[in-house]
Amino acid sequence: MGKYFGTDGFRGEANVGLTADHAYTVGRFLGWYYGELKRQKGDTSAPKVVIGKDTRRSSYMFEYSLVGGLVASGADAYLLHVTTTPSVAYVARVDDFDCGVMITASHNPFYDNGIKIINGNGEKMDEDTIALIESYIDGHLEAFGKKWDTIPFATKDAIGQTVDYVSGRNRYIGYLISLGLYSFKGMKVGLDCANGASWNVAKSVFDALGATTYVIGDAPNGTNINNNAGSTHIEGLQKFVVEKGLDVGFAFDGDADRCLCVDERGNVVSGDHILYVYGKYMKDRGELVNNTVVTTVMSNFGLYKAFDEAGIGYAKTAVGDKYVYEYMTKNNCILGGEQSGHIIFSKYATTGDGILTSIKMMEVMLARKKKMSELISPLVIYPQVLVNIRVTDKTKAQNDPEVRAKVDEVAQSLGNTGRILVRESGTEPVVRVMVEAEDKATCQELVDSVIRVIKERGYEAH
Structure with missing residues (x-):
């Protein structure tokens, strides 16, 4: 997982964790990077980037900032306007775009927003490219065999343009109907x-x-x-x-x-x-x-x-x-x-x-x-109890021999009537302990027994 981009994009509270400057910087990088990839192959045509957004108030700000960065770097920005993430993936894939960007924080509250980047195959962007974007944001980019203190602006007729591309969204709707x-x-x-x-x-x-x-x-x-x-x-x-x-x-x-x-x-x-x-x-x-x-x-x-x-x-x-x-x-x-x-x-x-x-x-x-x-009706969902405990060290807490022994003991006691899962949060100093069993009381009792050992071993953060 990257410094800015998690498993589902660069997300944060609008103009707090994720700012308009961030969006402009991402646009600058994408426009330049895909242009440079083309130039390396002898292709001087402008990169094409398709953009969608959700209905958050801040989505307009991020859209315009992103577009500003893209066209300044020589890319053409195609705007789907308000549309879904899967529609951006579909259009990026079928209409031969270099990449796609969706401005959304998914299920988060309105004051959050995010930038999801999708490759030309309609898939989430690869980690190597994400790492380059993060390096550029932090000011120490190395790409194409050299260090870049700054990346060039496009000039004259190489400056990019925006294209209203609502037709792409309409084609996606047609695809779903089909x-x-x-x-x-x-x-x-x-x-x-x-x-x-x-x-x-x-x-x-x-x-x-x-x-x-x-x-x-x-x-x-x-x-x-x-x-x-x-x-x-x-x-x-x-x-x-x-x-x-x-x-x-x-x-x-x-x-x-x-x-x-x-x-x-x-x-x-x-x-x-x-x-x-x-x-x-x-x-x-x-x-x-x-x-x-x-x-x-x-x-x-x-x-x-x-x-x-x-x-x-x-x-x-x-x-x-x-x-x-x-x-x-x-x-x-x-x-x-x-x-x-x-x-x-x-x-x-x-x-x-x-x-x-x-x-x-x-x-x-x-x-x-x-x-x-x-x-x-044939699927019976088992009761589940999930408890999060804040810890001083996620790895040490999970790997502690006494904690592991208790987890193994719980797993053995459940046999084929349930399961235990202990995993760390990807974003917080938290260990999650989850048990599924045939009744809720058993779930709670077994989760509590594991949490108790984590506390006794001194891993709880205060």
Whole structure:
């Protein structure tokens, strides 16, 4: 993980942790770097960078700052305006862009923002390029075999330009519609757009596919993104689905790369449920390549038991859709994702795509002629207790022999009736202790026993 860029971009409070100057600097680097890559190959054409943003008030500031840096370095900036992260990935890939940038802080509150950088294949940018950007921000860039105290400005006709590219977003909407294998006619569907990037995309897709569409969270004002709305506050959609008598509901996050569902009874359908429902659907059709669904270590123990019963194999990666996608690419897997609703269908997309996920779940309902509650019923989600403890040293706390012995003891006592997971936070001085078991009291008791040893060994930070 980098100094500025985490697993999901450069994120921070707008003009506090992430400033307009940062955005300008990133733009300057990207415009110059991709121009230099072209020049090394004898190509003098301007680099092309496509940019999208979510509905945060600060997204305009970051967009203009980023564009200023890009064109100053000689790149042409193509603006999709308010759109989803997966749409930027799609357009970058199919329209031959050098890279794409999405301005978003995803599910965070409105006062945060972020910069996600996507390569020309529509994938998250590689670590080597991210490291170069961070070096440039810190003023000690080494690239192309030399040190750069400053990078040159473009001059005369080499200065870049901006291009209104809303047509790219419209083509993405058309692409999503083309993936609907069944008519949604007769289906009453609720959508919660989180007052975010999907507000002007999702309803168009569902309407075009024939659904009777009911929408909430579709009135962004710059400060209400994710505010008691969307996949991180799904209780609003639960109530909405029941009150309106809808067949199903889908909730997206701020940049619409996540989707959670609500069944017709108002029950939450998590990312684990989605992986089970679609994995079993693919398995039954003989289409689950390598018979493997890719999960993260945070997926529920119940999901693995259900996969075992269905004869479906699985892999576990570190937390982060980036790691899920990397594993899928290396091992030729077509379905993977996270409990939080980042689901990747690699046949159709290079990133988690909330609207695509909702279309694929509709497909299963219509193909099987079943309600969502029936599709998820074989999956029993185990109770879970997760406790975070602030520590003086994450590595020492986890590797302490007495802590390890207690963790092993808990794992042995659970056997095949649950599991324990101890891992460090990627961003805080915190160790997370999580237990899943058949009842909540057992979870709490076992978590407490591990936390007690960590404290007794003197690792707790005060």
